[in-house]
Amino acid sequence: MGTPQSLPERVDVTVPSxxxxxxxxxxxxxxxxVDREFAERLMTAHPYTRPMARLNRTFLRExxxxxxxxxxRQFLDLGSGIPTAGNVHEVAHEADADTRVVYVDYEEVAVAHTEMLLADNDRATMVxxxxxxxxxxxxxxQTKRLLDFSQPVGLLAVTLFHYVSPEKDPFQVMRRYRDILAPSSFLAMTHLTLDTATQNIAELMQQTQNNVFPRAxxxxxxxxxxxxxFEPGLVPIPSWLHARNVDAEDNPEAGRLLAAVARKP
Ligand SMILES: C[S@@+](CC[C@H](N)C(=O)[O-])C[C@H]1O[C@@H](n2cnc3c(N)ncnc32)[C@H](O)[C@@H]1O
Structure with missing residues (x-):
C-alpha cells in the first residue's frame, strides 16, 4: 500500500478519518x-464493510x-470523498462533457487530491x-461559477448524513438544500440504517474523526x-441496483446502507 503523495498541511495522521x-x-x-489498521479491525468485526463500500460506490455511479x-447537467456532490475510479465528473462527462460538477468535503486529504485531479478542469471544482x-x-x-440554481441540479448526499449529528440538524440542512433546488432537480442519498450491528459500527467509529449516527x-x-x-423506493443498495438491472454483489448484510433517488416535483 502506498503513502499519500504531497501531504497537505494540517492533516491529522494519528486519528483515522x-x-x-x-x-x-x-x-x-x-x-x-492508522486508517488501514482501523479498517482492518472494522472488517474483522463486520466483514461486509468492504462489499458495502463497493456497492455504495456502484450506487453513486449508477x-x-x-x-x-x-x-x-450540473451536480453538487456533498461529502464527495477522496477521488477514486469513476468519479462523478468522469461518469457525467462520458455522457456530456459540458456537465458541471461541484464537489464538497471537509477532509484535508479529500480536498487536496480532488484539487490536484481537477487542476486543469474548468467543468469540475472542489469546495x-x-x-x-x-x-x-x-x-x-466555485459554486457560483459552475452551478445555475434556476436549472435542475443533481444533488448527491451519498453516505453523508449518517456522519451528521442530531445537534447539526440534518433535517434542517437537507430542507435548505431541497428548497434552493429548481423543480425537476434530483437527489440521491445513501444512509446507514439502525440495528445492533450499525450501532456497533457507530461505537467503533468513535475512535475516528467521524462519529456515525445510523437512523431508522x-x-x-x-x-x-x-x-x-423513484422505484424501488428507499431500499438496501443491492435491491436498488438489481431493480435497475445492475450486476451487483448480493450481500444482504451490506444492505444496511439504504439508498434512494428522488426528484423535486
Ligand atoms: C464514506 S465517504 C463517501 C464518499 C462519496 N460520497 C461516495 O459515496 O463514494 C464520506 C465522505 O463524507 C465526508 N463528510 C462527512 N461529513 C461531512 C460534512 N459534514 N461535510 C463535508 N464532508 C463530509 C467525509 O470526509 C468523507 O470524505
Whole structure:
C-alpha cells in the first residue's frame, strides 16, 4: 500500500478519518497506517464493510447515470470523498462533457487530491467546507461559477448524513438544500440504517474523526421531504441496483446502507 503523495498541511495522521478509511476499503492509496489498521479491525468485526463500500460506490455511479440520462447537467456532490475510479465528473462527462460538477468535503486529504485531479478542469471544482454550512457551500465562488440554481441540479448526499449529528440538524440542512433546488432537480442519498450491528459500527467509529449516527428508515425518508422517490423506493443498495438491472454483489448484510433517488416535483 502506498503513502499519500504531497501531504497537505494540517492533516491529522494519528486519528483515522472516514474519507481515508473508505479510500482504503475501495483499494485506494490515499490513506495512512492508522486508517488501514482501523479498517482492518472494522472488517474483522463486520466483514461486509468492504462489499458495502463497493456497492455504495456502484450506487453513486449508477445514480449519476440515471440523472444524466434524465437531462441533469450540473451536480453538487456533498461529502464527495477522496477521488477514486469513476468519479462523478468522469461518469457525467462520458455522457456530456459540458456537465458541471461541484464537489464538497471537509477532509484535508479529500480536498487536496480532488484539487490536484481537477487542476486543469474548468467543468469540475472542489469546495472545502462542512456540507452542513449551507451558506458557505452555496456562496463559494466555485459554486457560483459552475452551478445555475434556476436549472435542475443533481444533488448527491451519498453516505453523508449518517456522519451528521442530531445537534447539526440534518433535517434542517437537507430542507435548505431541497428548497434552493429548481423543480425537476434530483437527489440521491445513501444512509446507514439502525440495528445492533450499525450501532456497533457507530461505537467503533468513535475512535475516528467521524462519529456515525445510523437512523431508522422513517427518519431517512424524511430527509427526502416532498420529493418523489423513484422505484424501488428507499431500499438496501443491492435491491436498488438489481431493480435497475445492475450486476451487483448480493450481500444482504451490506444492505444496511439504504439508498434512494428522488426528484423535486
Ligand atoms: C464514506 S465517504 C463517501 C464518499 C462519496 N460520497 C461516495 O459515496 O463514494 C464520506 C465522505 O463524507 C465526508 N463528510 C462527512 N461529513 C461531512 C460534512 N459534514 N461535510 C463535508 N464532508 C463530509 C467525509 O470526509 C468523507 O470524505
Amino acid at each position: 472516514v474519507a481515508r478509511i473508505y479510500d482504503y476499503l475501495l483499494g485506494g492509496a490515499q490513506n495512512f497506517a 445514480a449519476v447515470r440515471l440523472m444524466v440520462g434524465s437531462g441533469i 472545502h467546507a462542512d456540507a452542513c454550512d449551507v451558506d458557505r457551500v452555496l456562496d463559494a465562488p 428508515e422513517a427518519e431517512i425518508i424524511e430527509l427526502f421531504g416532498d420529493f418523489t422517490v
